[in-house]
Amino acid sequence: MKQWSKKQRLLVIAVFAAVLLIVGVAAGALNKKQTQEGIKHFSIEVVSERDNYYSSMECESGEEFLGGYLRTMEGCEWQESDYGIYITGFEGMKEDTENQYWWCVMVNGESATTGADGIPLQEGDTYRFELMQGW
């Protein structure tokens, strides 16, 4: 059986390291969030079919990201996680992981693909928090 030479091994590792670096830089550039400075006006909706609850309110904040605002929002229950803020409840309506109830974050009607700490607050946006069931 032939074996790879040390040079071949180093070459493969170097190529892979270069790919990681390029993808890392590209990912960083793609995910750089454009934030707005100053006070933003936006809407917050909280919806829970389980609790027969719906509320909508107009808000304003100077925070850059939704997560920053939620940390100061009355009625929002949350905890810190490795991925940033993790929402556990609104107005006493708590998530229920045993029964697979969790709070989904939506921005202008679309499910968010990042946590609230990765969502920039934008003037006129609507942020909806809906209690969903099922992973």
Next chain:
Amino acid sequence: MPVRKMTRIALLSAILYIAKVVLEFIPNVELISFLTIIYTLVFGTEALLIVTVFNMFELVQWGFGVWWISYLYVWPLLVLATIFIKRMLAMGGFGKEEFALWAVVSGSFGLLFGFLFAIAYLPVNPAYALSYWLSGLLWDVWHGISNFVIMLFIGKPVYLVLNKMAV
């Protein structure tokens, strides 16, 4: 199926599951990719049964979700990719104990994990699948680095230990 083989599948899938639970507190650092590649190197296509049993454990613990559909093809795909690369090595006259290569394979799998995972979301919402993948790309890079390092440093010793079981 011989009892010895059945017991081995049960044991190795349990190790896979425990390895996942133990490292769950560190984001995107896992031993499943590493163990799946090693299992495939040692036991060949038997690894397909091992990852299937592991997927069943996940289903029992977490219940059904779209993520589980991803699991159904992601891990078997890694097994098949490993078998394919192993055969390519053999065709070139090389042995399978090239752990620099397996480190790159494991790292590449980590790097592609978000992409592969997002495929299950394509029929539901293609735009969501794309943004899910792109928004998690930095985590995929981290996943690739951790997979690469794990295989590079403990690949060979774990492979040698497991090889003794393959009688």
